[in-house]
Amino acid sequence: MSKPPATAGEGFHPHLTDTPGPPVTPLRARLHHIRADSLDGGTAQTGGMRRFAAVSGRAVGSEKLWMGQTHVAPSTSSSDHHHGESETAIHVVAGHPEFVFLDDSGDGEPEEVRLRTAPGDYVFVPPFVPHREENPDPAEEAVVVIARSTQEAIVVNLPGLYALPVDGA
Numbered sequence: 001m002s003k004p005p006a007t008a009g010e011g012f013h014p015h016l017t018d019t020p021g022p023p024v025t026p027l028r029a030r031l032h033h034i035r036a037d038s039l040d041g042g043t044a045q046t047g048g049m050r051r052f053a054a055v056s057g058r059a060v061g062s063e064k065l066w067m068g069q070t071h072v073a074p075s076t077s078s079s080d081h082h083h084g085e086s087e088t089a090i091h092v093v094a095g096h097p098e099f100v101f102l103d104d105s106g107d108g109e110p111e112e113v114r115l116r117t118a119p120g121d122y123v124f125v126p127p128f129v130p131h132r133e134e135n136p137d138p139a140e141e142a143v144v145v146i147a148r149s150t151q152e153a154i155v156v157n158l159p160g161l162y163a164l165p166v167d168g169a
Contacts, residue, residue, distance in 0.1 A: 046155055051070050052069045052071075080161040088125040090146050
């Protein structure tokens with residue numbers, strides 16, 4: 001015995017009402033498949049690395065998320081930078097990139113910290129924390145996947161790696 005075809009809003013989520021929600025833009029009414037060979041290099045950049053957008057407001061209509069890849073060439077260091085109000089999650093895909101920042105969470109002088117990573121590792125970068133990526137390997141490119149809590153890639157390039165003042169200071 002075959003079932004009649006399901007209609008939109010019926011059966012899958014029976015607890016939902018037929019009350020109309022906010023208008024849906026065409027980009028937000030469907031799934032998007034972003035192929036590896038179609039990543040967009042026209043996104044915010046920092047010297048010493050190349051960023052490629054996959055998921056962004058411009059590309060797919062995302063409102064709260066940016067996701068893409070970053071490539072750091074062998075024996076290369078990025079410029080110092082931060083990502084504004086964005087929270088940033090990083091997943092190391094290839095290579096052994098190092099993430100450098102000043103830790104000023106203690107009572108003493110800020111101390112430079114170097115996070116040495118390997119494929120499979122994750123790094124979380126809080127909003128406004130100055131840092132840089134380095135790839136000390138002389139032969140292998142480092143590749144990471146990045147997810148940000150903002151619609152577009154916010155990148156604020158800095159003249160140096162320094163601790164930002166705390167609000168009200």
